[in-house]
Amino acid sequence: MFDKQDWLSKPPKFTTFRVNTLKSFNCNILEDFLLKQSEELNATVLKFHFLRSDCLVLERWSKNVTMETSDNEVIVDPLCAAAVLRGAHVFAPGVMGLPTSCKLGDRVDIYGDLDGQCKRGLKVKYTGKKLYVGTGYLKMLRCDLFDNGIQPSGIAIHTLLPASRLPVVNETLYPKGEILLQNLPSIVCGWVVNAKPTELILDMCAAPGNKTTHLAEMSNNQAIIIAIDKTPQKATKIRINCDTQGVTCVSAYPYDSTKICSEISSDVNGGPPFPPNCFDKVLLDAPCSGLGQRPQLVNKLTPKMIQSYKFVQRKLLCAAVNVLKVGGKLIYSTCTITDDENERMIAWALEKFPCLTLVPAEPLLGGPGQPSCGLSDEQRVMVQRFGPEDDVLRPVESIYKDTIGFFIATFIKN
Structure with missing residues (x-):
């Protein structure tokens, strides 16, 4: 018997892309990308298959693929956290809290703010209800995210491995409009x-x-x-x-x-x-x-x-x-x-x-x-x-x- 609420709180175990059948699709691009990711994660190459010619399905990384926790906790809003669990990078508007000690390229752990109580620009460790959603590399500094007085844009954290173990495959891997x-x-x-x-x-x-x-x-x-x-x-x-x-x-x-x-x-x-x-x-x-x-x-x-x-x-x-x-x-x-x-x-x-x-x-x-x-x-x-x-x-x-x-x-x- 399934617990529907438990089911809803977790991401699906598969990632699906729609492939544009009006354009050509090169599987080699995806294979090379996944091979590079598998080497970075020290994992077996992730599997993918087609349900139909217009539906590409990617499986999760195996259970033995894990990352050690870092000392850097970044807090993101709930929508951003859900996206990370589905295999997305962290975009700048979703970042709520970032330690002052973090430098570009540092590996950081990504946590979702489940209470919605984290104040934007938080410098210290967040003590509210939070959920670990993944790990990645920092691409933007605090000054880029919080100090310019304007809404920041772009990727703030390059997600390496979501807690869901879903692959991080961005549409930009292919020319626009192909997937x-x-x-x-x-x-x-x-x-x-x-x-x-x-x-x-x-x-x-x-x-x-x-x-x-x-x-x-x-x-x-x-x-x-x-x-x-x-x-x-x-x-x-x-x-x-x-x-x-x-x-x-x-x-x-x-x-x-x-x-x-x-x-x-x-x-x-x-x-x-x-x-x-x-x-x-x-x-x-x-x-x-x-x-x-x-x-x-x-x-x-x-x-x-x-x-x-x-x-x-x-x-x-x-x-x-x-x-x-x-x-x-x-x-x-x-x-x-x-x-x-x-x-x-x-x-x-x-x-x-x-x-x-x-x-x-x-x-x-x-x-x-x-x-x-x-x-x-x-x-x-x-x-x-x-x-x-x-x-x-x-x-x-x-x-x-x-x-x-x-x-x-x-x-x-x-």
């Missing part, structure tokens, strides 16, 4: 959409564009994809990501997706709002409470805040149904674990819209939906939930259980 750090269920979501050339596809809440570009790449850059998010800044971010990854079949617009449908619109070419019944496929990766993210070292969401998400999700589903063609496919996903935002949201949609039929969200790689949450056993096996639960209705490979919490469902409009 992208992306959680496995998020990649699976793209496989479920299964974008094809010439299909007209709407990505309703698209920023920063990771799923959008995946759909474009899956269609060999030949689908017609419209990506929407609420602000000009987010739309710009989508366009930048498309440019970086060599994607040209995406049009990105700033717009409120709850108002995406209009009876007076005649076509999609001029941007939103759009006429009813026009898209072949709609992806609604809905804004959610994000409670599936791992590791969760600190959670400040109140029950009231968590409850609020279902109301905007319902509005977005209404808009998605309106712009979807008869016979079209609607994919709904979240990165949370709450029943209200997942199974109960699907049950609500099926009752609200008789025109929707739930179909298997294939490929079905996660577990079935939760029982006693509004869906029958027949319906539960059509959705997929990524989490630690065991369920007799569908066994799940370990790699799909040891990832972030996520949910995917698919409807057809009749």
